[in-house]
Amino acid sequence: KQEVTQIPAALSVPEGENLVLNCSFTDSAIYNLQWFRQDPGKGLTSLLLIQSSQREQTSGRLNASLDKSSGRSTLYIAASQPGDSATYLCAVTTSGTYKYIFGTGTRLKVLA
Amino acid sequence: DTGVSQNPRHKITKRGQNVTFRCDPISEHNRLYWYRQTLGQGPEFLTYFQNEAQLEKSRLLSDRFSAERPKGSFSTLEIQRTEQGDSAMYLCASSSRQGSYTEAFFGQGTRLTVV
Numbered sequence: 641k642q643e644v645t646q647i648p649a650a651l652s653v654p655e656g657e658n659l660v661l662n663c664s665f666t667d668s669a670i671y672n673l674q675w676f677r678q679d680p681g682k683g684l685t686s687l688l689l690i691q692s693s694q695r696e697q698t699s700g701r702l703n704a705s706l707d708k709s710s711g712r713s714t715l716y717i718a719a720s721q722p723g724d725s726a727t728y729l730c731a732v733t734t735s736g737t738y739k740y741i742f743g744t745g746t747r748l749k750v751l752a
Numbered sequence: 753d754t755g756v757s758q759n760p761r762h763k764i765t766k767r768g769q770n771v772t773f774r775c776d777p778i779s780e781h782n783r784l785y786w787y788r789q790t791l792g793q794g795p796e797f798l799t800y801f802q803n804e805a806q807l808e809k810s811r812l813l814s815d816r817f818s819a820e821r822p823k824g825s826f827s828t829l830e831i832q833r834t835e836q837g838d839s840a841m842y843l844c845a846s847s848s849r850q851g852s853y854t855e856a857f858f859g860q861g862t863r864l865t866v867v
Contacts, residue, residue, distance in 0.1 A: 644794075672854060683758075683843060684795070684858040729794055733854070738783060738847075739808060740856055742794035 642667045642734045646743035654751050661715040661746045663730035668708045671733040675715050678727045720750045756859035764865045772830045773862045777846030784827050787843040834866045
């Protein structure tokens with residue numbers, strides 16, 4: 641059974657700091673991994689999708705990497721801003737099924 | 753394209769009543785998912801459709817829950833005889849496979865409060 645864990649559960653950093661969010665999964669036979677952002681009381685916004693054959697994806701100040709063999713992904717946020725404050729969730733789809741399994745998220749607060 | 757649309761955004765109901773939620777996916781997407789999210793937790797998978805076929809259901813989906821996707825377009829999720837434990841955010845997502853690329857897009861959710 642696929643399980644996804646995100647560390648840390650919460651993070652508070654000063655504005656301008658570079659930071660790394662971690663996601664680990666127990667079954668390396670994944671189809672893809674997707675990072676999402678969720679603002680309080682809102683739905684999920686897709687940030688980056690990494691296919692199983694890829695090692696990383698970049699979008700603006702965001703960079704996500706994937707190491708399937710070790711069951712890990714990291715989301716790197718450069719030059720953090722108060723507007724980045726949100727919960728960040730990672731989700732994987734495992735080969736053979738199209739459902740997404742989510743971690744519990746990392747709640748990020750960027751202080752001005 | 754306005755993305756995935758969910759209605760209503762909020763629903764307050766008395767325990768024991770039935771509720772129905774609607775999800776309109778992105779028009780060309782053939783897969784549609786329902787998730788439930790409680791405070792401080794990640795979304796939990798409930799069920800998903802490929803076109804009109806319901807391909808997988810979670811054990812979380814008790815007999816009181818039913819989902820449909822007639823004609824492979826919009827979907828409804830009905831909860832019968834609601835209980836206080838059903839209070840949660842219900843999220844809908846859709847995706848479409850393009851080659852080996854499959855990205856899920858979520859709606860804004862329906863927040864259910866059972867009193």
